[in-house]
Amino acid sequence: MDNLLLEKATIKELSKKLSSKEISSVELTEAYISRIKELNEKLNCFITVTEDKALVAAKAADKRIKDGSDITPLTGIPISLKDIFTTKGVRTTCASKMLGNFIPPYDSTVTLKLKEAGAVILGKLNMDEFAMGSSTENSAFGVTKNPWDTLRVPGGSSGGSAVAVAASLSTASLGTDTGGSIRQPASLCGVVGLKPTYGRVSRFGMIAFASSLDQAGPFTKTVEDAALMLNAIAGHDAQDSTSINEPPPDFTEKLENGVKGLRIGVPKEYFIEGLNKEVEDSVRAAIAILEKQGAEVVEVSLPHTEYAVSVYYLIATAEASSNLARFDGIRYGLRVDNGEGLFELYKNSRDAGFGAEVKRRIMLGTYSLSSGYYDAYYKKASEVRTLIKRDFEEAFKKCDVIATPTSPSTAFKIGEKASDPLTMYLSDIFTISTNLGGNPGISIPCKISNDGLPIGLQLIGKSMDETTLLQAANAYEKHSGVGIITPKL
Ligand code: GLN
Secondary structure (H helix, E strand, C coil), X not given: CCHHHHHHCCHHHHHHHHHCCCCCHHHHHHXXXXXXXXXXXXXXXXXXXXXXXXXXXHHHHHHHHHXXXXXXXXXXXXXXXXXXXXXXCECCCCCCHHHCCCCCCCCCHXXXXXXXXXXXXXXXXXXXXXXXCCCCCCCCCCCCCECCECCECCCCCCHHHHHHHHCCCCCEEEEEECCCCCHHHHHHHCCEEEXXXXXXXXXXXXXXXXXXXXXXXXXXXXXXXXXXXXXHHXXXXXXXCCCCCCCCCCCCCCHHHCCCCCEEEEEHHHCCCCCCHHHHHHHHHHHHHHHHCCCEEEXXXXXXXXXXXXXXXXXXXXXXXXXXXXXXXXXXXXXXXCCCHHHHHHHHXXXXXXXXXXXXXXXXXXXXXXXXXXXXXXXHHHHHHHHHHHHHHHHXXXXXXXEEECCCCCCCECCCCCCCHHHHHHCCCCCHHHHHHCCCEEEEEEEECXXXXXXXXXXXXXXXCHHHHHHHHHHHHHHHCCXXXXXXX
């Protein structure tokens, strides 16, 4: 199978080819596996490749297709998962030494749903340790490289998931987004990345970073594929009490409805100093395309945007410090038992198991929750979070979808921000508010910069209205002329 086919391959098209028996899932899976073998050394996006299991699943999918029963758009399609989703019998590391040998006895709900749909899982993808980061440099398994320029980061924390799709090592993948970790790497790698509404997708079996913000979502080459993936993973789950108890719609239903009559809000707080000029120009040009297609562009205001990064880094670290307390060498995780007594076992295990950024976050979070500081930090941050959520509710009285840049710049160089956590934190400035508000957001490629790097347009939707969000995103994709962009490798 030639590489060109994989580079342009979408779920939609491959599914047609599989149904008409033009190709088999085994052939397709073998083609991806051989491409992974060829390119993973260079890109380091897979932590674990599950070749044997994938071929077994591909055979089963081919049989399902031959029998003509129970076929879904994902049957036989090779995908891969961020290494944060538990996979029964397959190592799940969260890119941490702490879980370097963890083989879960169960599947996360999304893993199970994808398996049931007949998708073929090729392996587990690199990420920032415990999803903390914006560059995939914080992985215990080495940095993932951006396929557009391997001296640059792919973004993060779902860097491996973005690269697997951008470099055509999977038709689609799954990542998680707590403060931008799907949308920002999608933007930096030139693919589509969708963060659904908080609670739309079950978090069961997804290793927790900040439970009130975490949400799973797909990376794909097209908006339509993102809708197909969301169809497969969305829905209430009794095992996750925060998953929304409402049957999800068919997210492909209104894809072709266009933007005529839709109001696109442009928040002035997102076009600020520090935003790269070329990124700004491309996003404004993208908005003009939507306007030309009949959308009405309105200015909106999200006045508390300037507090979002601070609020996020108080809430996310507080939740992380609590979630990560279980990794103590006794209940979970790496055990280093070379000291004296229980306390030293905890201390030595956590010291050896966690990387620098994870430790920094645990300390920040523990501090902001500690007595005497709780009111000043965590509680205050929670109050401001409510104001940010209200900003969106107010803005969405005036518009149906909000358009902004996804990231203030294109992919930065490996090492460029690694020693300065604050600069790194600022790279999520446009994505974080969406998580604080719970709203869905998507990043779509909108241009290749003059120095050959992808730029992303972010669209943000009303809570629970992925349908309109995808409709607007699809209209943009169809009329932008950008198409599927692929790096030369
Ligand atoms: N970059 C942000 C952080 O480091 C967001 C991470 C994420 O969404 N998982 O917290």
